[in-house]
Amino acid sequence: MPTKSFAIPIRILPEDIDFMGHVNNARYLSWVQDVVFQHWQKLAPAEEVASKAWVALKHEITYRRPAFLEDDVIAETVLEKIAGARSFYNTVIKRGEDVLAEVQSMWCCIDSETLRPSRINRDVAESYFGLPPKNQPTTGE
Template sequence: MSAKPFSHPITVQPEDIDFMGHVNNARYLGWVQDTVLAHWQKLAPAEEVASKAWVALKHEITYRRPAFLHDAVIAETVLEKIAGARSFYNTVIRRGEEVLAEVQSMWCCLDSETHRPARISRHVAETFFGMPAKAKTTGA
């Protein structure tokens, strides 16, 4: 079971555009990172936000349609599960009803000082899933 979707608005900027006149494929990954981090910063307790950092471990992206300058784009992400220090997200990037890209990604939570993997506590996981995290997290 996944958490409630989190929406993050995006405005395409001139620096996002490549030589073909549309958003460069690499920029979509930046949008996913911006969205996942905004989700964490919005829902996690302030002390967790201050003491943790995130790094991407894996992205699998399917591009469906191009985005263009000044498009109003929404990235909607869903935290699917937490496993120890790892979190698994599905993100869909849309322009209106059109799906522009779909991204499955895995992230690792790090202790900000040591840069070592840091498990997500049950209490923090419950913040994201809105119910006891026992059903949503694994010890792996």
């Protein structure tokens, strides 16, 4: 059972536009990073935000439609599950009802001092991110 979604508006800048007149595909990764980080910063307790950092392990992007300079775009993400130090997010980038891109990504939580992988406390996962208790199945298990 995934958590509720979290969304942010995306501001498209002139430097985001490539030679074909639409947003360069690489910018989508920046948007995914922005929404995932802001999701963590908004929901996690301050001590967790201060003591942890995130690194991307994998992104799988399906591009559906191009985005353009004047578009109103949002990035909406859902934390699907946490497994040890890994978190699995599903992010959709939309313009109105049009899906521009879908991104499945895997992130590793690290201790911000040691830079070593660090598990997310189960109480934090349950209390702040709405993930089910460990004895209840999650999506994909």
